[in-house]
Amino acid sequence: MKRWVMLGILIPVIAAFACKSGEAGAMNENSDKDGSGLVKAGKKVEEKVAKKVIDSPVAGSWYTADGDALRRELRGYLDEADLSDAPRVGGRVAALISPHAGYRFSGRVEAYGYKTLEGADVRRIIIMGPSHHVALDGYALTDATHWRTPLGEVPIDQEA
Numbered sequence: 001m002k003r004w005v006m007l008g009i010l011i012p013v014i015a016a017f018a019c020k021s022g023e024a025g026a027m028n029e030n031s032d033k034d035g036s037g038l039v040k041a042g043k044k045v046e047e048k049v050a051k052k053v054i055d056s057p058v059a060g061s062w063y064t065a066d067g068d069a070l071r072r073e074l075r076g077y078l079d080e081a082d083l084s085d086a087p088r089v090g091g092r093v094a095a096l097i098s099p100h101a102g103y104r105f106s107g108r109v110e111a112y113g114y115k116t117l118e119g120a121d122v123r124r125i126i127i128m129g130p131s132h133h134v135a136l137d138g139y140a141l142t143d144a145t146h147w148r149t150p151l152g153e154v155p156i157d158q159e160a
Contacts, residue, residue: 053153054144062102067150073103077111086116093120100129124160 059065064073098113099106131140146153 049143049145049158051146052144053146053148054142055148056150059150063150065150067152070150073107074111077103077107078115080108081111081115083112083115086112089116093117093122124157 064070093116096113096117098110100110103110134140142156144156145158146155148154
């Protein structure tokens with residue numbers, strides 16, 4: 001399974017930006033193994049901020065906190081998503097709107113959407129969602145550098 005597909009499944013529960021390409025400021029495979037370095041034009045540069053990790057507040061409630069069990073659950077949803085009769089969309093995908101809830105409620109629907117992206121050149125994932133706890137006029141961004149999920153830490157593209 002490609003890393004971006006697994007990240008895509010987590011979009012509804014992680015509040016982060018993730019990148020796949022080597023665009024200026026993007027996190028990519030040229031980064032440190034743990035994702036702690038920033039990449040500009042394919043060259044590693046020193047990190048400008050200290051590493052700050054946010055733990056997922058819903059791991060263990062909206063989805064399992066066990067990484068292996070979560071990986072199996074998500075793989076199962078993706079394997080069940082049969083796109084053989086689905087129409088194919090040509091060109092570049094600009095957006096994928098997906099439900100978010102506990103995976104037992106929305107995982108199958110999410111898997112159909114994300115499975116349509118297999119093989120696509122996904123360069124950046126932007127998560128937008130409502131606040132369930134605080135009224136906002138506008139938007140909020142985190143100052144964290146990473147988001148910890150049961151599947152590992154996801155680097156947040158601070159520059160973007």
